[in-house]
Amino acid sequence: MFYSKLVPVSPQTLGQSNWLRPTIFPLAVHHQFMPVCLSELPRAAAHLPIIFLGQDEDIAPRLMMSLVPGENHYFTPGGKCLEDYLPMVLRPYPFAKVRDSESGTDLLCIEEEYVVSPDTEDSIPIFTDEGQLTPHVTKIMQLIKLIEKERLVLNRATKLLNKLGILADWPVKIKIGQDKQHEYTGLKRVGRTYLHKLSAEHLPALHECAGLELAFAQIISSNHFRRLNKWANIRRKKEMEENKMAGEIFGDADADFLLNWEQDE
Template sequence: MTQLTAITPDAFAQRNWQRYNSYAFAAHLHFIPALVTELSKLVPALPLGFIQHEAQFQLVALTALQPDSNLFVAPDGRWLAGYVPALLRSHPFGLARPEGGTEAVLCIDEASGLIVAAGAGEAFFEEDGQPAQSIKDVMNFLARVEHDRLLTQKTVDALQSANLIQPWALTVKHNEAAIQVSGIYRVDEATLNTLDETAWLALRRSAALPVAYAQLFSMNQIGVLEQASVTQKQLRSAPPPPSPLFRQPTPTLKDIGFSFSAEETLRFDWE
């Protein structure tokens, strides 16, 4: 579990940070929380579903059907899908509320390997103790993510209240045997189509209908997981390049015939 440390002038004035150049930190994530503001980019790239946490459901992008694996992180750390979910682009930063506090504070994962000595990378603070511009950009990005996370959860709660979330019957092959996957949910399309006018209007007012249809449309992308599994096997079995001078870049799913929207840059902005 990620351990976040609050970024304060006393603790970080003499330390710098650098941006990640690998998605290896996400290699164990078989789902990634999704936001309503990125649905148009997620639907063509990844299947969407719901997972249950305590009494609530959460909208997620699926990157594998087996825990502790991510079929879209290449062995060399490259991201293989055509879109990088917003929650990944905030690495290694996060927001957390101190116990008893009301305001969220900016934190960083000290185990990320991205904290460096002063003089390298980017500064956390200016000489006057104010956050550096790059840190302000991170804070703004995370504030927007948190706003959209709350909005997303509100729409999912509306779908749950309307009894529109049901188990998704999925299977994976292991040693030629089909194994039932549990813990992943989908929109109940049949129930959605039979809602009365009052229930339908309630969902429309809560902005939950776009989420429902996005999840249903994205189910066609479940086959992308199988293709990504094949790509992973090919990449892991390929011999190493004879020389860095002749090294070929790791192919993305787009390179092998899947056309997705591109998200190639690593930056803290909203797209």
């Protein structure tokens, strides 16, 4: 998802190599949506809108990173995160777990460009002198497993919310400049009216599967569309200055992106 060229991590090939901790995430800049995990819900809801994407069995929660398809305004064009919250799915980077198509086993891999020689400044060993993964890399492996587990939990919670009729379509229309308009389809949110009308007999099941926590996090995060609006305008203004195209398409900062989303009936 966020990788360019992965190589397997093994003592035979990387036993004498180190790795560098990334400071930028260049392949994230084109992802408008990212998965969200259970343990990060409070922080995620404080920084970005949480929405639901997909239909029926494929529906899942996502972080919305931009109003513009194909762009990520939570990161700079160079891949630097704008704030101190980094989405959990990016934290194992440059490591990843990959399923070997031949053996069917899972392999720990690393982005090749982050593999360096041991004398590289600020680099971290991959293996110990005994050929075992260092504690640091072991913790990253554990994080990868935790991310997979938590995503499954939230996916099940989302399916239950949808099955109980709590999720509602969320039509969002974005007007860019004077004549360009993009309408999102397929976005869903928690319908507060539907949540209030929910029978008490369903609350234990929602609580047990983290459905209530997810629902409240999504509701709280909704106002962050305004932050996406602000970041989009900042990005466009900077692009206009760099390309000397100010005023050709976009107007005032407060009018570039006009958002309209329907409220619960």
